[in-house]
Amino acid sequence: MSPSPPLPKERRIRWGYWRSMMKIELTRQNVHNEFAKKVELISGQNLFACYQCGNCTAGCPVAFGMEVGPHQVIRYTLLGLEEEALGVNTFWLCASCLQCTSRCPKGIDIARVMDALRTVVLRKKERKDHVRIPEFPEGFLEKVPQIAFVSGFRKFLS
Template sequence: MKVELSSEKVKSDFVKKVEELSGQNILSCYQCGKCSAGCPSSYAMDLLPSQVIRMVQLGLQDEIVNSKTVWLCASCLTCSVRCPRGVDIAAIFEALRLVVTRDKDKLNYVEPSEITAEQLEELPQIALISNFRKFTG
């Protein structure tokens, strides 16, 4: 994957928003890989959990949004428990899902009452859960 790095991306609103929503200091991660090694869903992911965390550090929003990883996460918390730096990776992944399911004006991007039966069969279950969670705080 070819990525473009810049100080603007590292200091972007995207990084600040993920830190704000998750309550985590993204720079605490030192890329040991223990989160990825213990993730039960990693076999199906196109980016490993530790790679997603690194991409958040670098402000690579487009690359993360276009990845399937946060939608395959089962929110099992194994990664968060294993992290030697105390990073709650699962909370960061939930923040990433919220960034996608909210638009910039904090209006609904996904309206639950408009989801069709066909879409329900295709949507990742975690996307629905994230969408409903945003109404609770």
């Protein structure tokens, strides 16, 4: 068996290569943005305490179905990348099981941050897929188990 050929120069992992690829300028203006402030206000959590350890994503039981992990959504939020943060399915798939919160070394309630992101999306005026109570058939709400009612509608009502 012959050894595999070396990687092309552009695929080798070197500090200089990655440094040229990842150019995000962090300034006070783009880090302290209105989007991050809004999410912090709704959630009551200090997102700037997150140092991207990834424990929340590693412990998440539904992370396999998420486009990006919870820690990456927090990073998007901190960088002011509102479209990227709100354009992924991460906070919609969040089961609010609090596994991420229990694993966070900084004590951030990440499930609450995911709820805040859902709230931001649902408060946008252009959303047409809200669930409206009058649209349910008569007698439907009496048959729904209470836990399903509370957790389901908490996610989908604004």
